[in-house]
Amino acid sequence: MTNHNVSKIIFVTGASSGIGEAIARRLAAEGHHVVLTGRRIERLNEVVAELVRAGHSAEAHALDVADAAAFAELVGTVIAEHGRLDVLVGNAGQMLLSRLDSLLVDEWDRMFDVNVRGLYYGIAAVLPHFRAQESGHVVTIASVGAREVSPTSAIYSATKHAAWALTEGLRQESDPSIRVTTISPGVTESELAGHITDQHAAELMVGYRAAQIPADAIARSVSFAISQPAEVDVNEIIIRPTGQR
Numbered sequence: 001m002t003n004h005n006v007s008k009i010i011f012v013t014g015a016s017s018g019i020g021e022a023i024a025r026r027l028a029a030e031g032h033h034v035v036l037t038g039r040r041i042e043r044l045n046e047v048v049a050e051l052v053r054a055g056h057s058a059e060a061h062a063l064d065v066a067d068a069a070a071f072a073e074l075v076g077t078v079i080a081e082h083g084r085l086d087v088l089v090g091n092a093g094q095m096l097l098s099r100l101d102s103l104l105v106d107e108w109d110r111m112f113d114v115n116v117r118g119l120y121y122g123i124a125a126v127l128p129h130f131r132a133q134e135s136g137h138v139v140t141i142a143s144v145g146a147r148e149v150s151p152t153s154a155i156y157s158a159t160k161h162a163a164w165a166l167t168e169g170l171r172q173e174s175d176p177s178i179r180v181t182t183i184s185p186g187v188t189e190s191e192l193a194g195h196i197t198d199q200h201a202a203e204l205m206v207g208y209r210a211a212q213i214p215a216d217a218i219a220r221s222v223s224f225a226i227s228q229p230a231e232v233d234v235n236e237i238i239i240r241p242t243g244q245r
Contacts, residue, residue: 008226009082011035011075013065013122014092016043019141019188022215023089023222028056030223035078037063038092065092065118068125075125084133087226088126090119090163091141097152108155115159120166127170130178137179137226140167141218144186144240160184171235179233181225186240187212213241 010027014020015036028034028051036044036058044060051058063074079085094114096107123138130136145153146160164182171180189212217239225234 008032008086009035009078009084010087010089010226011037011078011085011126012089012091013037013063013118015047016040019185019215019218020089020091021047022219023091024058025051026216026219026223027226028058029054031057033057033059033082036060037065037074039064065090065121066113068117068121071118071121072125075122075129079129085126085129086135087137087139088122089139089141089222090122092118093141093143093159095143095156097156099152100154111155111159115156116162116166119163123166123170127178131175134175134177135230136177137181138167138170139181139183139222139225140164142167142182142184144184144238146184147238171233177230179230181222181234182236183218183221183225184236184238185213185218186238188218189213189215213239 007030010032012020012024012027012034015024015034016038017040020036020038024034024036024047034051034057036048037060038044039062041060041062044062048058048060061074061077063070065071075085092114094111096104096111098104098107119140126136126138130138140163142163143156143160145157146164149157164184167180167182174180221237221239225237228234
């Protein structure tokens, strides 16, 4: 049942670990009802159980953001249960770094499926509802990789630039009642680097990730953006460790 004492109904993708989990934990602790989604439902259930034991409001649902029909269906289910949806945090992402001559095309395809299609599938799922209720907020977790390219990051950076472009386009097209924010983290504590299969890229990551910020730093920026008055739209935040240039 809906907890009518919460401030917002917030849908977070990729919430089973890292930045997504930190966002869900912070926003739930701040009094929002958080819908945690991801592919690892067991982990999501563990996080939700902890939040509920702490007196917060949260629920978990399995979701592969690359499945457009499943995304739309789950958004509809959440709105039917709670009467509205206030915020979509598009956080789900993969960082499978590799040189182009590695030819890891299957990994590149999966990154585009999650980082790009998974974002616009989410936008397509929530936008009709946001327009109907004349309010809503899309927050995209992009990356500083949207603005810079380094060896092994060509495909990843391409997906994150696409994420930035999608969100900026949505901002320009949207009615004033719909707010749009892009948050681009620098090196942040997460599991992403551990998923890199290319040995050269993995070795480069060791030094690159020597300076990193906690995932809650990104969660705080999301909290800031969504807590502004309705007439204030925080368009973009770039947040890096002080040691990252």
